[in-house]
Amino acid sequence: xxxxxxxxxxxxxxxxxxxxxxxxxxxxxxxxxxxxxxxxxxxxxxxxxxxxxxxxxxxxxxxxxxxxxxxxxxxxxxxxxxxxxxxxxxxxxxxxxxxxxxxxxxxx
Amino acid sequence: xxxxxxxxxxxxxxxxxxxxxxxxxxxxxxxxxxxxxxxxxxxxxxxxxxxxxxxxxxxxxxxxxxxxxxxxxxxxxxxxxxxxxxxxxxxxxxx
Numbered sequence: 695x696x697x698x699x700x701x702x703x704x705x706x707x708x709x710x711x712x713x714x715x716x717x718x719x720x721x722x723x724x725x726x727x728x729x730x731x732x733x734x735x736x737x738x739x740x741x742x743x744x745x746x747x748x749x750x751x752x753x754x755x756x757x758x759x760x761x762x763x764x765x766x767x768x769x770x771x772x773x774x775x776x777x778x779x780x781x782x783x784x785x786x787x788x789x790x791x792x793x794x795x796x797x798x799x800x801x802x
Numbered sequence: 803x804x805x806x807x808x809x810x811x812x813x814x815x816x817x818x819x820x821x822x823x824x825x826x827x828x829x830x831x832x833x834x835x836x837x838x839x840x841x842x843x844x845x846x847x848x849x850x851x852x853x854x855x856x857x858x859x860x861x862x863x864x865x866x867x868x869x870x871x872x873x874x875x876x877x878x879x880x881x882x883x884x885x886x887x888x889x890x891x892x893x894x895x896x897x
Contacts, residue, residue, distance in 0.1 A: 716810055747806055748868055752861035759859070780803075783871045784864050 696742075697725055705735040705767075705800050711742035714750035723753040730760040737799040741772035746780050758790060767791070771799040804872050804891055807865035808839050815850070816843035816887055835893045838879075842886040848878050 695718035696711040706729055714722060729736050738754065740746075754770070761768035771793040773781070781787040793799035805826065812824050827838040854863035870876050875892040882888070 715806065745803075747803065747810070748865035749810065751864055755859060756861040759861075780868065783868055786859070789859050 695722070697722065699725070699729075702800050705737055707737045707739055707796055707800065709739040709742070709796075711744075713745040714743055714753075715745060715747045716749045719747070719749035719753050722750060723756065726753055726757040727760070730757055730764065730766075733764050733766050735767045736761065737769045737771050737793070737796055739771050739796045740777045741774055741796075743774050743777050746777050748784075751780060751784060751786065754790070755786065767802065769793050769799040771796045804869045804876075804893075805837060805839070807869045808837075808889055808891065810865055812839065812841045812843070812887070812889075816841045816846050818843075830895075833894055833896070835895050837873075837891045837893075839889045839891075840881060840886055846887055 695714050696709075698709045698711075700707045700709070708725065708729070710722070712718075726736070726738075736757065758768050769791045770777075770781075772795055773792060778787070781790070809824065812822075813819065816822070822841060822843055825838075825840045827840070829836040829838075854860070854867070866876075869891065873891040873893050875890070877890050879888045879890050
């Protein structure tokens, strides 16, 4: 998994690439939690994610819940087919705020 | 994905993050793909790894649901040696 963050105004865009599985999900969780503690608006760019397992999804759910508690925005953007499939299986596609593109997510 | 999630369950719940062996057995029986995963840990309480209701939005408990979603059957069988756990997952595949 590769993780890269960019600041666009008040929003942090976190771009993930590769496999988000048990060996990498603790890194993702830590990075997301740091942003949540800073109360940043976060957009997660999932366009280059090739595989996500339940531990990766758990990190996203935890960040989503923390953002809701903080009243900050947390958006998943440009979801790749493998991620979309897992989100639908877990019925989380109706829970997360999802944008078609990173640009649309940053604009809000 | 189902095998990945099943292995994670064994590592987390059966071996509790410690070291241990697991055996993966793949078999094709006509149009059925049969996957068996055996470990040698103390027997797990099956009720504890049942999928959670999906209307509860919380981080954990998704792995078992994903396994059951992508496979046709997921069952715990009696382990042949009487120790450990034996998980069987079956998927109908196009011949």
